[in-house]
Amino acid sequence: MPAPPSPAALRSRADLWLVLARAFxxxxxxxxxxxxxxxxxxxxxxxxxxxxxxAGECLRELAEAARGLEEPLELERLHxxxxxxxxxxxxxxxxxxxxxxxxxPSELEMRRTYERHGLFCDPSFxxxxxxxxxxxxxxxxxYERAAEAxxxxxxxxxxxxxxxxxxxxARFPKRWITPxxxxxxxxxxxxxxxxxxLWLGRFLWLAVEHELARSSTRFEEPGRALPEGSxxxxxxxxxxxxxxxxxxxxxxxxxxxxxxxxxAWREEAYxxxxxxxxxxxxx
Numbered sequence: 001m002p003a004p005p006s007p008a009a010l011r012s013r014a015d016l017w018l019v020l021a022r023a024f025x026x027x028x029x030x031x032x033x034x035x036x037x038x039x040x041x042x043x044x045x046x047x048x049x050x051x052x053x054x055a056g057e058c059l060r061e062l063a064e065a066a067r068g069l070e071e072p073l074e075l076e077r078l079h080x081x082x083x084x085x086x087x088x089x090x091x092x093x094x095x096x097x098x099x100x101x102x103x104x105p106s107e108l109e110m111r112r113t114y115e116r117h118g119l120f121c122d123p124s125f126x127x128x129x130x131x132x133x134x135x136x137x138x139x140x141x142x143y144e145r146a147a148e149a150x151x152x153x154x155x156x157x158x159x160x161x162x163x164x165x166x167x168x169x170a171r172f173p174k175r176w177i178t179p180x181x182x183x184x185x186x187x188x189x190x191x192x193x194x195x196x197x198l199w200l201g202r203f204l205w206l207a208v209e210h211e212l213a214r215s216s217t218r219f220e221e222p223g224r225a226l227p228e229g230s231x232x233x234x235x236x237x238x239x240x241x242x243x244x245x246x247x248x249x250x251x252x253x254x255x256x257x258x259x260x261x262x263x264a265w266r267e268e269a270y271x272x273x274x275x276x277x278x279x280x281x282x283x
Contacts, residue, residue: 010147010162012050013211017140019043020204024092024132027079033072041066044203053210058203065196078194082187089187090180090197094130097176102245106130110172114138117164128245132180132204135172139165166215169208177205239266243273 023040027033041063048055069075083092091097098106111129114120119141127133146161181201188198242265260270 005162007147007150009051010143010150010158012047013165014140014143014147016044016047016051016053016207017136017143019047020200020207021133021136021140023200024136024204026084027072027075030072033069033075036075037066037069040200048207051210053207055203055206058199058206062196062199062203065194065199068194069196074194078197081193082184082197090183092131093128094132094135094172094176094180095128097179098130098172102242103128106172110135110138113168117142130172132173135168136204139168139173142168163215166212170212173204173208174212177201177208181205239264239269240273242266243270246270247273247277 019040023036027036041059044055044062045059047053048059069078082088082090093102093107095102095104095107098104107128107130114129114134117138119138129135142161142165146158146165149155149161150158181198181204184198184201187193188195242260246260247270
């Protein structure tokens with residue numbers, strides 16, 4: 001059985017994914033802005049050096065672009081324009097890239113994987129389990145646990161946790177990262193749009209490739225990387241898809257106004273699905 005890496009190496013890997021998870025979260029306030037603009041590229045550069053990840057160009061471009069966002073509101077508006085305001089040019093619900101629709105089997109599989117390891121999406125996180133932030137945080141937490149197990153002398157447990165992190169990266173981020181970055185490239189080609197998220201996405205692509213290239217375990221490709229019949233690697237959600245998403249968000253106590261604003265939304269589909277759910281519960 002191969003020996004696990006050192007606790008320090010595992011903690012560096014944990015730091016990488018946790019920093020990236022935070023970087024892709026919705027920005028809010030001056031503290032987030034200060035960290036994104038002033039510290040993010042430096043912090044990622046330090047971790048990349050520890051992991052021998054060559055990403056100097058990405059980080060230089062990221063730092064330069066981020067400096068152009070002088071006020072917190074500029075970062076918040078950029079994030080909203082790319083990822084939130086319908087029709088958002090870049091999908092952050094990555095089941096779009098994997099299954100061709102929201103709430104596909106990939107999102108459910110991710111959610112169940114988190115739960116199996118006792119890790120759950122923060123209730124205040126207003127999105128589904130397939131957003132990059134919970135995925136990358138999950139990988140980081142697994143590496144943290146692996147480091148802690150190794151420090152306790154539990155080599156087998158540490159190795160199993162590290163392999164689980166790699167398996168998750170191969171199963172999900174490796175498959176959606178290319179169409180995700182392609183969408184960012186199209187969106188950031190618009191004149192005047194700050195490209196900081198494009199360079200962040202390219203860094204993430206390098207990090208995923210680097211992590212899996214150094215792994216001693218080879219993982220099977222789980223089917224097609226992109227859904228059939230989609231030139232962009234995206235499927236268009238139906239009114240029924242959106243109604244199901246709204247019901248799941250509502251059940252979790254989360255707002256779904258951003259779903260209701262999508263072009264395919266049909267109020268009658270939502271009402272019909274709610275009525276069907278009520279009849280099922282009553283029966």
